Amino acid sequence: MTVAPDTTLARARTDGSDHLVEADDLIAGLQHRCGGEIPGAIAIHELRKLVKKAREMDLRLARTIRAFDGEERITAWVEVTPYEGASESGCAISVATWQTSKPTRETEDDAAARRDAIDNALAELHARLDPEQGILTVDSDAEDLQDLVNEMLANPGKPWTDFVTVAGNHHAQPLHWRLLDQSRCEIDGSPRQWTARLIPVGAPEPGSDGFELYLVADRAWVTRTSRRRAENDTVQAQLGRDLSPVLRQPISRIIANAETIRTKLAGPLTDEYSDYAADIASAGQHLLSLIDDLSDLEVIEAEGFTTAPDRIDLGDVARQAAGILGVSAQEKSIEIVAPPKDQICPATGEFRRVLQVLLNLIGNAIRYAPEGSRIRIELAHNDKMAGARVIDEGEGMSAEQQAVIFEKFERLGRSGDGGSGLGLYISRRLARAMGGELTVDSVEGEGATFTLMIPSAAEAN
Incomplete structure (x- = not known):
């Protein structure tokens, strides 16, 4: 009998809290370069998610993970196996392949194409225009756009700008398409603000065959009647309770297969199709994040929801x-x-919930802060409260934006950020459930400061 050679490059072990307790040099080095320690929480983001999922599902999972250590991009095929029996908890990790490469920056054309695809997916109205920007076809299911759709359909050939108000523009319409692309619009009968995207069709002259028109809203549509709100809450609860366990495994399989294709582990592939696979994996990750948000939403809005307070060090979290x-x-x-x-910074709160809130605040700061900037985390405490401030150097927010930032599904018009608009809503509910608060202080053009406050704990004797 021929025994297959062991192709394992490195091994590691986690405990029941998903902390890395042992690791060979390959994994240990990446853990340290990513800011983690051994023993300590897994600092390699995709590995941490894979370990958590394998432990919770009690299944062996294998897939490609990616990481960036500050200088090189690492792609590795990792297998995570939960330990059997009650004598030992945690997971065994093995690495079969390990590839490094210098990061490449997305070209301007690639970035533009990606933004167009995102806006296409998020748009609530799609229309086809002729070369003079006249209406040919239009389609929308948005409740607050039905009057607009009916009016456009009744007047084919008229410029689309006849049916909307382009903010801050009183010139004769339609203007050149480049001046109208990404313009802000107001629509009679809709309380929302809209951004217009004009995608030219035709070559060599852009727009020679007409245009695709997308209208992207600044926020999701929520009817303000109590009946509709109750229906929405019921739908959210059903999604969190019924669909979450059903969707997780197939979506995870799609992501794993897309990553296998993207990294060309299954065989040679052109760069074009590798990019398609990367987009599929990214969309799958977004769906999983949305499922997590909906699950958390069901939990925190359940009657009698409480946290499990304990003495923690807010600085360590x-x-x-x-x-x-x-x-x-x-x-x-x-x-x-x-x-x-x-x-x-001694405090009283549920460790995993405090970590969840801080991950959301820091993750948002990373998403919206400019490249090359700094994000500072500052601590403060007194006899009653302990606080952690996350301070970024982003574009900041107006007073009006700060007033609604913690509302459900609020994204401040950031239509292409991939967020669900639930993270800050959930984070504030968690802070209040722990006897604390989550606040924001910002000046436009000067960044934002989010402050998490939870009850203080007495110093240890």
């Missing part, structure tokens, strides 16, 4: 959150300035 998201920050050349290791 902040440092762990910074370490976990260190790779994401490095990919945008953003520096996370975490509290020093000797700074202790």
